[in-house]
Amino acid sequence: MKIGILDSEIAKDSIIRRDEDRIQQKEMMLSHGEKCAEIIIKYGIDIQIISKKILDANGIGSITDLPNGLEKCYLCGARIVNISFGTTHFRDKEFIRKIVNHYANQGMIIIAASSNDGYTSYPASFSNVIGVSAGDILDTNIDMCIQKGIDFFAPPGHEIEMESVSFFGDKGNSFAAPYVTAMVGNLIEKKGFMTIDKIRRELSKKMNMFLYAPDWIETAWVSPEYQGREAMFYFGVDTRDLQTCINDVDTIVLCNKEEFNSYFSFGKHIVYLGRDNLNICEYEYHFWSSNVQKNRIMLSKEKTGVIDVPIAYFFYEKDVDIISFLDSLKKQFADEGYNAYVGCDSIDSVLYDLEYLPQEDVNKNKIEDYIYWQTNNQQSDIILIGEKKISEYQDMVFDESDLIIELMRDKKGLNLSINVPSSDKESITFSNLKKENMRSVLHCIISVL
Known part of the structure; x- marks a missing residue:
């Protein structure tokens, strides 16, 4: 079983050579990468x-x-x-x-340690990566x-035993990941390759x-039933007929139950934009629907503090x-160095x-609990929430917000x-979403917060 390690240098033959003097010096002078390799070999087959x-x-x-390493x-x-x-x-x-998505969709299984500082880390947090943190036993936590x-x-x-010398490796998330890597290798060795x-x-x-x-x-086929947006998808799209491009896409985006029943057996990841309550059990590929997101929200633990970043509706x-x-505003915030958490009530977001x-x-x-933890773990600087206007007095997720903007x-x-509590309204009008217009919106928002 070949297992790759992207890390610090692993000296040639260091996993075979056993130099007792080197091991004993300063509690073992193996590199970080060599320690990870020793852990994988200890538990792997x-x-x-x-x-x-x-x-x-x-x-x-x-x-x-990272690209060259993978x-x-x-x-x-x-x-x-x-x-x-x-x-x-x-x-x-x-x-x-x-x-990561490119290589994962080529069949690569990536196991990554999460950050030791407790924040959401990349690539460990991605759905195409098995993210690992330190714990007493192999376990999960929803x-x-x-x-x-x-x-x-x-x-x-x-x-770790090396000839007549044994030692305990360092503790930390980076040394929990190799253990899981070995378990994945053993599983595939026993049962064959799987998703x-x-x-x-x-x-x-x-x-x-x-629930992801x-x-x-990486590349999707999107149902012709979907009415697109001016914004660009975050991924590539194959516009050919599905039967023609099925081997070139990793995901199919479906809009209704009829499409789902027709294409479910194609063996692809699925994003379902319909409102139906689909019962999916033991699907071997990624699957997302509105119910998955609702479960993510309802299963979030209760917040333990207050959200201390600005909130704009x-x-x-x-x-x-x-x-x-x-989408344009989020990118403009990023260009200015701000990490904006952006949510919307439209399912295709x-x-x-x-x-x-x-x-x-x-x-x-529960939505407030969910946003609290997402923005805390992602170290967000501002929260932007889009919601369709129903009435002048519609209920909001947050009882208080720093800014209310009507579009x-x-x-x-x-x-x-733009309405700031205890302040006069301001208005901006523009004909398109060009960068200079979005910069004006951003600066106006910042100026009143």
Whole structure:
């Protein structure tokens, strides 16, 4: 079984050579990568290590080295890869997700350690990665899965024997991940290759435990029933007939139950935009629907504090393309260095890397709990929520907000009426979502907060 390791340097033959003097010096002078390799070999069956150095001796590296590292593992035949590092910076998320999704959709199983600082980390939090944190035994926790993408807790301390010398490795998330990597290798050695979703169920022995947002897409076929937006999908799209392109896409985006019944057996990940309550059990691929998101919200634990970042509500008329507006605004905030958490009540928001916040059949307090943990773990700087305007007195998730903005279209274009509690209203009108217009909106929002 070939297993790849992306880490600090693993010296040539270091996993075979046993130098007792080197081991005893300063409680063992193996590199971080060599320790991870020793853990995998200790618990794995017939393991061959394929290593690629992307970290220096101090554990510092660049995410730009990740593509070359995964490419080397792939070309060398390693379909299981251990990554005992990550980043918590929101600017790195999109780049890492794109790389991870590419190799995951080529059949690679990636196991990654979560950050030791407790925040959501990348790549561990992605649905196409098995995220691992330190724990006493191999176990799961649905709350940690929902909020941080951590699939398993695993033992971080391991007794390593090297000839006549034995030692306990360091503790930390980065040494819990190799244990899970070995377990994945053993599972595949025993039962044959399987999808990451089936691996999660096999290791946990639990059903419907892992609830993810649809961040896994590299290339999708999107139903012609879907009415698109001005904004671009976060993934690539194949516009050919599904029967023609089925081997070139990893995901199909469906709009109604008839499509679902026709295409469910195609063996692809599914994003379902219909409102039906579909009963999906033991599906071997990723599946997302409004009910998955509602479960993610309802299973969130109660918040333990208050949200201490600004909250801006955007109430929009039905003829406003709210997703394209929020997508442009989110990108503008990122360009200015702000990590904006953006949610919307339109179900297709997930296709544009925005959070879907359903307004039906979900307790308002649970949505607030969910947002509290998401924004806390993701270190968000501001919360932007889009909600269709129903009445002047409609209920909001948060009883108090820092800013209420109404969006409507008139003859001049898109009009924003900005209302700050205990302040006069301000208005902005523009004809399109060009960068300079969104910059004006951002600066207006910042100026009144």
